[in-house]
Amino acid sequence: MDFFAEFPEMGRQDLRDFKKGIDASFREFSRTYGEAIETFFEPLLWFLVWLEKLLTNAPWPIVIIVICALAWLGSRSWKLVAGTAAAFLVIGYLGMWEDTMATLAIISVATMLCIVLGIPLGILMARSNRVQSAITPVLDIMQTIPSFVYLIPVVMLLGIGKVPGLIAVCIYAIPPIVRLTNLGIRLVDKEVLEAADAFGADYRQRLFGVQIPLALPNIFAGVNQTIMMSLAMVVIASMIGVKGLGLPVLRAISNQYLALGLLNGLAIVTLAIIFDRVSQEYGRRLQAHRQGADHG
Amino acid sequence: MAKIKIKISNLYKVFGDNPKAAMEHVRNGATKQSLLDDHRHVLGLRDINIDIPEKKIKVVMGLSGSGKSTLIRHINRLIEPTEGQVIVDGEDVLAMSQEELREFRRHKSSMVFQKFALLPHRTVAQNAAYGLTIQGIAEGEAAERAQRWIDRVGLGGFENHFPAQLSGGMQQRVGLARALATDAEILLMDEAFSALDPLIRTDMQDILLDLQEELHKTIVFITHDLDEALRIGDQIAILRDGESIQQGDPQDIILRPADDYISDFIKDINRGRVIEVRSVMAKAARASGPKLPMDTALEDALQTLASVGKDTGTVVDHDGKTIGKIDINAAITAMARPDRGTSQPRYK
Missing domain, CATH: 3.90.1280.20 (CBS domain Like)
Incomplete structure (x- = not known):
């Protein structure tokens, strides 16, 4: 009866050896390749540091003007631009300017990285069902695994710093853009694609002339999601040495500083709302041709 | 007799996981129904032999499921056949390499679709020029050449509209302009006017007949509408369950229906007018x-x-x-x- 009462576990010693084995081999791996991988990511670090310096060192009015200009280009809405300006003024007034700029820098770099990697991956997935069924479970893991768990190997490999933080953010934030690029391309009207074929379009003409333009609303929804998720990762990334709004939140959690946590948390929310509204508005404008409005 | 432009011979198409194996059953006399019931394959086309004369309008008519849309897609090989030949100007389309096929589709044939299949993010002018841009012609020249056809189908002034802003009839005019702009000798029209209101449809038929007067293209026109077939067809082929059951000019079909199916089909036709x-x-x-x-x-x-x-x-x-x-x-x-x-x- 013992068999049913107690789960037949692996032997304690075996289990310990098993775990040790994994740890040892990964440590071995990071010793051998850690440096190479670090060099590989160096340009990314330079870019991130450069952007952060640019944002923090530039006179604040200029930064606000540039941000407002971008908001205007994206949304063409004065209300949104006014809201953006007001939000940044308040953030600065409450002493969170530098942290906000640091966060802005890492979010921008993370988003760019996700776009550069995610869209081609999504295109690849849309092209073949086999690739899709191989990548989908990986994306599922990336989205569901507790972030702390993949922080461990990243930190083992690259130590504490900006780049591991950036990678952690990207792991968490890249799935939506891959998924939605794949979905968007798969949802492209078969008849329009057939027409492209019938006129002799080659692979590139199909992809860039039909599939991507028609999938753009979905791809854009993916970009929007990616931005939102990387903002959500900011606090966790700060645990492994990313500067920005996450750091004060972390400090607030460990010291029970309610106001500090609240203010920085709200600053993250504000950034999220601005990014979201601007990018959604931009996405809507991309689809203007679908509405049949704008006669003239 | 006019020169044969497109010669389709012994064309079979079986849809399913293993069409080659299913072909055995087809050759042994399996019907569409028995092939589906016993072997889970769909017989799309069976032993189609159709000659399409140069510079004429050949109408392929049949009800839904008759295989007519499948047939027209074999001419530019949007669908690969299971067996058979499609010879255009002495060249076997089915033997072409991907490269040759692209050239064929770019220069020799063009197509008009039932649901228009316009690019929603491109304007009327850009859509009409689509075939030309695919050929690699620069935007400016393509637009210039397409403009002539936009005017010809009566869409002058709508160049900068998007398809979603146009009515069905106008969208199909764009589709027609796009097909004509490449100057291809062969025009494939897959139920091109079927989605339109009856009045607009007659309008479009007039436009087509009018254009044909001066252009003399080889047109393959698919329809399920007998009136349309009789009105525009120089020759008609009638398809049922993937088989061609009668071919001839409209007079032939009306006066000498090959079987009861066709007799039934034509019984409501205004004979005095045809x-x-x-x-x-x-x-x-x-x-x-x-x-x-x-x-x-x-x-x-x-x-x-x-x-x-x-x-x-x-x-x-x-x-x-x-x-x-x-x-x-x-x-x-x-x-x-x-x-x-x-x-x-x-x-x-």
């Missing part, structure tokens, strides 16, 4: 009565005869030479429905 005097006349070198051009419809001929009070008319060819005579009784007999107790009319 049948021409040449099909009902008796051959004669001399005749009395008013002169009737050979392609006069019976109902017009009867009206002419009645108005002058004659029982016979003189049928003349395009040069005005007498080729036969028509009797008022023969004309009335031909117009009456054959399934209402009248025997098949005799002609020629």
